[in-house]
Amino acid sequence: MHTGVSDTDQERPMLIVPEREIADLMTRQAAFDAVEKVFAAMATGDAYNFPVVREAIGHVDALYGFKGGFDRAGMTLGLKAGGYWPQNLERHGIINHQSTVFLFDPDTGRVSAMVGGNLLTALRTAAASSVSIKHLARDDAKVIGMIGAGHQATFQLRAALEQRAFEKVIGWNLHPEMLPNIEKVAGEAGLPFEAVELDGMAQADVIISITSSFDAILKADQVSAGCHLACMGTDTKGKQEVEPQLLARASVYTDEVAQSVSIGEAQHAVAEGLISESDVGQIGAVINGTDPGRSSDDQITLFDGTGVGLQDLAVAAAVVELAVEKGIAIEVDF
Known part of the structure; x- marks a missing residue:
């Protein structure tokens, strides 16, 4: 335009x-x-x-x-x-x-x-994770997990629910009293909601993390094969939402590679030598068809949404x- x-x-x-x-x-x-x-x-x-x-x-x-x-x-x-x-x-x-x-x-x-x-x-951040779900999540994804239940989480969930025929929403938040924020969105969509511990995220086919954490919340062994993750909270040096070992298990994509490895979720996995910058792909290449994206139902895919101008x-x-x-x-x- x-x-x-x-x-x-x-x-x-x-x-x-x-x-x-x-x-x-x-x-x-x-x-x-x-x-x-x-x-x-x-x-x-x-x-x-x-x-x-x-x-x-x-x-x-x-x-x-x-x-x-x-x-x-x-x-x-x-x-x-x-x-x-x-x-x-x-x-x-x-x-x-x-x-x-x-x-x-x-x-x-x-x-x-x-x-x-x-x-x-708020809308553009939610749109970014939604784009990643469209292009990387399994077609038969049924359970979506939310890590984080603040104001932005409601935008994330509304946008995500439009991308697959989800049948259930599960959620975890450091302060559980905030979970009704996302339970309300699930209810608006006619879907059941369940509050879970982090181990319960293993039932999720898609997980969105949207927190301001500086410590890894989600562990690598709490994610099941075939899951797609959209990590949307890490946009500053030092922030972290998931264990670096999870990125080593996953096919990692991002909005901008330079930001992903310096201020995004990939910063920690790169610093620990678990992945290199060349292991991080661009979501735009999947959209364009120059990167195949998901290649199997068992593959874990992860979108590192750092947010770009x-x-x-x-x-x-x-x-x-x-x-x-x-x-x-x-x-x-x-």
Whole structure:
């Protein structure tokens, strides 16, 4: 998609899509399609991410940074600015994660859109794991396991349930009192929910981990042959959700290899010499058909979802298009 100003339309205004409009505009399917396309473009070299900037600003314990990139296939250029303000909820009654996406015309460099990024971040993260389930999970997957039951886990589960004919949801969380969050989503889908200990994850055909853990939660022997895992919580040096030995057992795929081995789940397995960088494949190559992906029903597959700026740009461009179609994009002379 090209959201920018064309050479023949120099007066086109900047478009604003406020956070309040995103929920009524952006569907899970639109997010899925945008993320799937950009992963495919990354694998062919048509899209690339810029180096991530992330800094502690020395004020109210906030982390602030930028993720950006350019998708030549979709003609999408821009960045997401934002971060984590840990005191927001308590002090101001707003969520701790705050972000805004800015899109630019790749032909001229002029700003073309500003888009609220909070809900989009949740949708694009859920879309990434959902894309991995579509392309790597067994067709006959019946039981989905959730490790983590926070706000993001509900987005993850809703998106995942659309990819297979699941018959049961199981869940584990460090704080069990949060499990009703995902039990409610299972109930909305008409599926039974069972709280399990981690050993109970052996019954899962698909497992999504979405925590902020710095210690391995899931052990290699708690995963059954044929399972597909989407590890979505590890996006910083030191974070870890699963035992490194699990990656040695699995066929590992990711959104961006450089991030996977440096700040993603693969960082620990690589550091321990259990796998090398060359063992980590791109999910986009599976989408494109240049990597076969799953080759047997016994194979364990693992998607290391580190989160890339191109995902944010793809869903932001899609939501701008939807806002223009519905006539609710705010136009500003800039």
